[in-house]
Amino acid sequence: NNRIARIELRDFKTRQILGPIPNVSGNHGSTFVTPNTEYVLAASRFSIPLPKGTVAPLENYASQYKGVVAGISVDPNTGQMAVGWEILMPPFNYDLGDAGKMASEGWAFWTCYNAERATGKLEVTATQKDRDYIVAVDWKAAEKAAKEGKVKTIDGVKVIDPKDVQGVVYLLPCSKSPHGVDVSPDGKYIVGSGKLQSITTAFNFEKVKTAISKKDFSGQEDGIPVLKYESIKDAEINVGLGPLHTQFDDQGFAYTSLFVESAVAKWKLGTWEVVDKIPITYNIGHLATAEGDTVSPDGKYLVALNKLSHGRHLTVGPSQPECSQLIDVAGEKMKMLYEAYTEPEPHYAQIIKADKIKAIEVYQKADSKHPNAIWDVKDARVERRGNSVNVYMVAVRSSFEPNKIEVKQGDRVTIYLTNIEQTTDELHGFGLNEHNINVVVDPGETKVIEFVANKPGVFPFYCTNFCSALHQEMQGYLLVGGGKPGQGQQAKAAGAQQ
Ligand SMILES: [Cu+2]
CATH class of the missing domain: 2.130.10.10 (YVTN repeat-like/Quinoprotein amine dehydrogenase)
Structure with a gap:
C-alpha cells in the first residue's frame, strides 16, 4: 500500500504510518535513510500512469507509464514524516536503495530492472538487454529544486521532471536484473549486482562525479543522462x-x-x-x-x-x-x-x-497523560449518558475494577482501561467473549475499548495476558439486558448460511 511506518524504539510502538504515498506505486525501494535521517528513501516497484486514477493502454507503457523515486522528509525534532520531493522516472521497476555516506554523502541510490520498458511475461521481456541501471540522485540538488519550485504538482506533492531540471538524477549501467545497491562504509564504492550475471560491480564514486562533470555519457533515458560503464567501474568481482x-x-x-x-x-x-x-x-x-x-x-x-x-x-x-x-x-x-x-x-x-x-519496560505513572486514565481502584465506575456507557476501569493483579458492567442492548460502551501496575513484565489483557475484542495493556498504559452492545446476554471478560498465580481468576461480566434471548444465536446462524 505504499506506506512507511515509524516505530519509536523507546517502546517499540508504531507512531506514524505515512501513506499511501502519492505517485509511488508498490514501494519496494524502502526504507533506507540518509546519514542524518534527513530523508527516508522510497521508490515505485510498479510504474503506472500518473496521477493515480489515470488509465492508459498497456501498449503505451513505454511512454505513458511512470516510475517515481522519492525522499520522505523526517522532522529532526519530532520524527514526523512527509513527502519531501519526488522525481519522475522512466517506466522501469525500482528496487532496493541505499543512501550515500562520507565520500558520497548527499546522494541516494536505487537499482532498477526492466530497462526494456516491457510488459507481459517479464521473465522473458524484461531480460533482453545486457544491462539495467543504478539510479543516482543528488538529493541536495533535488531538495534545492523542490525549494525553488522547479517542480510539477502531481497529486498534491512536488515532483521534479528530469526533462526540465538537469543535474538531479543519473543512471549507472549495472549487471542485468539487480535487486539492490549497497554503499561501502567509507562511501567510496557503490556496489551493485545483477542476479543474471556472476559478477558484482564496484563503482568508484569519484569516477561517477568525474564522469558527470565531464558529461561522459553513453546516452539518456527520458532526459536522464546514462554514464559510461567503463568510465565509472573500478572492479568486477x-x-x-x-x-x-x-x-x-x-x-x-x-x-x-x-x-x-x-x-x-x-x-x-x-x-x-x-x-x-x-x-x-x-x-x-x-x-x-x-x-x-x-x-x-x-x-x-x-x-x-x-x-x-x-x-x-x-x-x-x-x-x-x-x-x-x-x-x-x-x-x-x-x-x-x-x-x-x-x-x-x-x-x-x-x-x-x-x-x-x-x-522502557514500564510507562511511568508520572508520565500518564490520558485524560480518562484512573490510577486508584476508588475511582473505578460506570457512567451512563443517554445510550452511552463510559466505564473507567483499572486492571491490577489480579482483578478488574469494576468487574460488572450492566448495559441495555444497543448501548454504546466505551471502556477506559488503565493497567496501574508499575512492575516490569506485568501486562494485562482484556478479552470479551463473542465480541472479537482482545487488547493488551502494558504497565502504566491506558487503552480505550469501544463497541456497541448489540447482542443480549451475559458475556464474561477476562485477562488474556498471563499475570500471576491468580491470572485465571482475573475476570468479570458484561450483562446486556433488554433483548430477546436467542437473538444473537439466530443472527449468527443466518450469517453462517450465507
Ligand atoms: Cu492479568
Missing part, C-alpha cells in the same frame, strides 16, 4: 552465481549473497579478491552484518535471510517456514553458528548494538 546484496564488516571485507549458488562470498574492498565462501541452506536473498549499513560496521556476525528451506524442518503441511542462519565472520573463515526458522519471506534486517537501544 567474480563472486559466484546469482549475486544479490552486499554487506560490510569492520575489517574492509564485503559479503555478497548468492541466490542461485546458495552461498555467501566474502571479498576484500580495494583488492577485490574473493577470500572465502560459505554454503547456505538455501537460496539466500538478503543478508545483514552487525551495523553493516553504517559508516562503522561492527563486524563479528552476519545473518543470512534465506528464501527457501526445502524441508529442513519437520513438515507441518505445504506452507513452510524459511531458514535464517547466523554466521561468525570475525575470523578468516566464516563459521556457521546457528539456524532458526522465520516467516516467509525474510526481506531485509538491521542488526543494532543492544546498548544503543534505550527501551
